[in-house]
Amino acid sequence: MELTLNEKRLLVALGPVGSADAASLADLMDSRREAVVQYANLAGERGLVDVEKHVSRRYVPTKEGRAYLGKGLPERQVLESFGETIPMRDLQSHPLAKIAIGWMRKKGWIAIRDGVVQKTGATAAGADEVAFARLGETGAIEDGEGVPDLLRRGLVQEEETVTYTVSITPLGREVLDAGLDLQEEVGTLTRDQILSGSWKDLPLRRYDVTKLPKRAYPGKVHPYQRIIDEMRRILLDMGFEEMAGGIVQSSFWNFDALFQPQDHPAREMQDTFFLGERWPLPKGYERVREMHEHGGKTSSTGWGGTWSAEKAEQCVLRTHTTSLSIQHLATHPEPPVRAFCIGRVYRREAIDPTHLAEFEQLEGIVMDEGVNFRHLLGFLKEFYGKMGFEKVRFRPGYFPYTEPSVEPEVYVEGLGWVELGGAGIFRQEVTAPFGIEHPVLAWGLGISRVAMLRLGLRDLRQLYRSDVEWIREMPTYGGRR
């Protein structure tokens, strides 16, 4: 049994007396009472001493109580200020009259008739006064007759005192008798000790390894950003080039280039954040206009009607990262292209646990000679598999700029089949105006949903609220479900 120096000193101090309270042990050991209690508890766990805790209650005067000490309770002071009788009006001028009159009547010391106060003669001191007088002599009293009355009147208050009695056990006596080495322990190693070799004889203080350390918090990447980075790595592993682009887009790139008709509900101000700014149309925009109006040179009929350049110039906060995909394809029309992007997108939604006005979207595109619908399903299976969703199935879907379109669903333990994102092959109406001659496979998903599944969140807002405690407690690795 390796005792700390303090435990040893405690046993030495207890040796001659066998038992003592912590305060007197503190005097003996030249220490503080709280420290002695701590040493004693440690030694107690080893069975060397018994520690007994006593709680005692005493009553001490309150601020009001202190004002009466030595002078007596207000009713006594006032009673003694006059003879047998006094007019009520005169009595009321006494500074304590307010408190005293009620008590004098209650105790039956006086009677009041026709505005005159008359002593009754029965004015002996009650238990409360006796207790109060004792308080005056000793400064504190034990519970007893009269004390509850003083407590109720707010003249005394309870004071709890805890004392500890420490007694040496037979085992402790045995250890003490076997002899203890009281050489001073050392807390830290110094450079001198290391260099001189004096460390060989140093009694280094032992630490209690069962005690928890002080919590340290490392700098951290946000848990959501870690998931985003993991998805980026998956796509980089699959040979995709990363795209980036502006938050503000013209309606042309956000909608028109994607063959979204100009009267589409998504283009109304209820769903999309419009800005007052306008942005000039790119060169060759006429091919997009022709596509909308009559299908350009493809087998399409187009949407009919008249396409408005003015509408296309209006700036919006991008509603999807597909606006970046089509610009990437427009500048890289030669195959092969594999590109992806994870970026923030904006929808004009009121914020609640499952809706935000801004969130991250992931999007991947593949353009190559001979790629087809089977390859689209292949990329989706591969991507979701790498994300940890092993079971994936496909249903027909609808997106304005893809044909065919597909809705992938993944199987999540406890939730069943969950719809996760959308995919399809870009319509020719989208690709043809930019001279893209091969099919473009495309898929996208709102990754905040994946993050919620992974981080076990019920409220989407928590991702962006950045509660410091949540980030501190979320493990860097293995925190996923």
Added chain:
Amino acid sequence: MAIITLPYRYLERLTGTDRQTVIDRIPMIGADIERIEEDHVDVELFPDRPDLYSPEGVARAMRGFLGIEEGLPAYDVRPSGITFAVDPGLADIRPYLGSAVIRNVNLDEEAIESLMGLQEALHWAVGRGRGKVAIGVHDLDAVTPPFRYIASPRDRSFVPLDFEQEMTMEEILADHPKGRDYAHLVEKFQRFPLIVDAEDRVLSFPPIINGELTRVTTGTKNILLDCTGTDRRAVMTAVNIICTALAEAGATIESVTVEGEEMPSLAPAERVVSLAECTSLLGLSLTAGEMAGLLRRMRFGAEPDGDGKVRVLVPCYRADILHDWDIFEDVAIAYGFENFDAALPATTTVAREHPINAVAGAVRSVMTGLGYLEVIPFTLTNERVLYANMQREPSPGTLRVLHPISEEQTVVRTDLLPLVMEMLQANKHRELPQRLYATGDVVVDCVTSQKVAAASIHPAADFSEAYAAADVLCRELSLSYTVRESADPAFLDGRRGDIIVDGKIVGVFGEIHPAVLNAFELEHPVAAFALDLTAVPGYPVLPGTP
């Protein structure tokens, strides 16, 4: 999204199969099951397939998909002899009218409800909230042909649906619930659209409300349909979808002569499509015969046409077929998405991280090493957080959204430091010290760029902590800089420095001004810095902004 109610009994009668088969298979033609109830199922259908917005339409498609009845559904149209004149004065108001007569309808309460449901869904999906197309159905026997579609003075009065007294059209816009909902579509015109019969009685005030006179009830035997609008194609789509749905339910369709034109014809459109284009898009090997067979299951007329072609007859209700690929998607759906063999192409490509994210990664690694915690604030914020709280002048390049959703989110952030300060405020009850950073997009004058901002709060946070952190980040990003005393009012005078690169201020650091601390309700000193990442040597310019 359109949610359509399908009563089992009616659906089973129309499809000729049991409810469970329909519920199991309907998602594979493109629908989401919303709710399965005792006597009906609610399904959500896609906006490009308004022809499915009725039990009749769903049954028609499911009969094909399940192999019960294949090929093009044929609809006979006989002339009714009824004519409809269109007032040229409507050219700039609401020029197009589509019409039809539907005889021998058998309307119980459920059928009326289903017809109203189809009408509402079409108003949404095809009519764009009645602006592009509005639909009216009338009891034909309550009125006398011929009919006229006219531009009427605004003070003409009639009894609108659900009311008992006559109202002028202006009163309807002000006082009738439908009038208030749709007044914005017509109120700018001098005259209003109106449909009247031979005796000048009012059938309808499109696109607002019908007259009470022609209300459709369970006693109605014959219907007059009117579809008015601003787009001819959309108007005819609505006519075709309603007529064919009612024909599926057993009614007979008769044509109306509108300004000399017989309508509707309900005839299919023909497309000759390429087998090779289809198989290479889908990655399937099919013969022309197999492809035609799959299309017939989707209710197209389809026959091989020699020379690798397939002749396709597109039903008149399929408004979604704009392009040959729309037909190929139906081939894929009939083939069954579950039967496709997923595969990866053999081409190899070389991956490349975007350089902007390479810089962001370096920032995260340095800030994490310094013990800072990353936060991800919103990009939408407000001028109080961005400027007033920071004691800063609003940046002239600040973008305001035109119709903000709340007072908290009115502008796009131009800087990150105010949002990091807001994060400190949100976390003021958490244990100190707190060191937070954020990196990401900011927008000034429509141009997106990236910044980083960091703030440290604890009783001993000071100028040297801020300077040391800013300095180490700059050094780690190979950014050589000089420092001048700053005038940034968000920081304390004498304890603030500007980071200068090529004579331009690209960042700031120092002790946050106590008034700013007060504004964010913070109780301890904050050491902070912010840096414009576009100053990093070799930083890429984003293409195509915006």
